[in-house]
Amino acid sequence: MVLPNDFEPHNHWYPKALNATIHPMISFFLNLEQERIITRYCHMHPTVNRDKLSEVLQHRCKHFVWGGADLLNVTSSGGKRQMVVIENNSCPSGQKSMPLVDDNQEQGSYRLMVERTFKPYLKNLRNKIDGGIAVIYDKNPMEVSGYAEVIADVMNEPIYYVSYYDNEPSANVKFVDGVMQVLYENEWLPMRAAFRYLTQKPWNRLPVNAKTKILNPTLACLAGGRNKMVAAKAYDLFNAELQAFGLKINMPETIWDVSKNEVPLWVKKMGGHAVVKVPYSNAGQGVYTIVTEDELDAFMELDFDYDLFIVQSLIGNSNWSSTTAAGKLYHVGMIPNQKNQTFIADIRMMVSSTPSGIKPLCTYARRAEKPLADNLLNGTDSWSMLGTNLSIRNEDGTWGSDTNRLVLMDRRDFNKLGIGLDDLIEAFIQTVLSMVAIDKMAQTLINKQGKFRTKLFKSLNDDESLLEEIMIN
DSSP states (O other): OOOTTTTGGGGSSSSHHTTBBBHHHHHHTTTTHHHHHHHHHHHTTTOHHHHHHHHHHHHOOOSSEEEEEEEEEEEETTTOOEEEEEEESSSSOOGGOOOOTTTTTTTHHHHIIIIIIIIHHHOOOOSOOOEEEEEEEEEEEHHHHHHHHHHHHHHOEEEEEEOHHHHHHHHEEETTTEEEOOOOOOOOEEEEEEEOOOOSGGGGOOTTTTTSSSSSOHHIIIIIIIIIHHHHHHHHHHHHHHHHGGGOOOOEEEEEEEGGGHHHHHHHHHHTTTEEEEEOTTTTEEEEEOOSSSHHHHHTOOSSOOSEEEEEEEOOOBBOOHHHTTTTTEESSOOOTOOOOOOOEEEEEEEEEEEEEEEEEEEEEEEEEEEOOOSSSTTHHHHHHHOOOOOEEESSSSSEEEEGGGEBTTTTTTHHOOHHHHHHHHHHHHHHHHHHHHHHHHHHTOOSSSOHHHEEEEEEOOOOHHHHHHOOO
């Protein structure tokens, strides 16, 4: 149990972030009013419809209310730069990597998230459950415990902070008639609401039709927040709507519903360079960058829990990127280091839905382990040059983090990224567009009675192994 006034900052930030000073440009960006962002973006993109952009930024999300997109800073052979969305996450990390914007607000954007989004989300609960609030997690306790302690302060009540791992034999959480109950001091207590940070197959433990109000609900994961297959389709559908207004979610060329046997055909079509993804994995797991025959052979020898994959165009160096109908894209990369090496980095932009629209919360970047090579050699390990996720899966199933590759938005690190204010605005707009696309898909997957439309979901994602895992009630 977490009580009000339990928050201690040193428990919820990486040491290098706790003592960092935020870069003035990041502080300026996070304090930009929405109208100024819209005016600047439309000035830089004259074909964009201002009213449509305003409508998107004002969108009140119903299901996917808190997200974090991973974006790549890329350019074309003609020099056109853009931010490309790789994925949007329904349990994003980032708070522990974010320097304080205001030194006098020691709870930082943890508190912004809880006050702007979580608290309003709990207003007007349709199911009047006489119960408490839980924070459940299967990863990232440094950050999740921070949320638990801030929620205790903001809601001014005790919070039940509970681990809930996949395949956990003695789980501390169960559902009775759709109501979450947590085990505390040998007693099962009902919960009216929950803040959840379940990253591994959350749909096999949290029912889609739960009565307890959960942020984010399982529905948001299935609609794209933890399902890259449906996310790609959500982006495609939303892009069709946006086309007339000059807006677009930038994403790699994506082929979905690919069986394992078909993978080599699509890799060949993309010039022998591609990314193959298990659609339901996260934290850098289940992603395979393929740039050589050896890497393709290694992928084909693996066994998987699921039947379908997605294949995406690979963004690499200008000499070795996927060939697509739209041409080649390649990494801008960070500013070369003193050894004249260029590393790639992705940018995480965390946002949340508020009563006055979708707003940014925090941002950070992660660089790859090894520098980008100009030419591919035999035995090249492409993941070491292209993979940026910091999460490390330990042999015992626990998680660690390679913080040496963390790039903070502070005075020291930010300049190395080689991005400016317009790039940050572009990253924010792309994050919001992808978030709204997934939220709209989530709304489509619910019928008028508020129940999950299983047949529609199956038509979008007919993967028997996944369907068997989903807990409906």
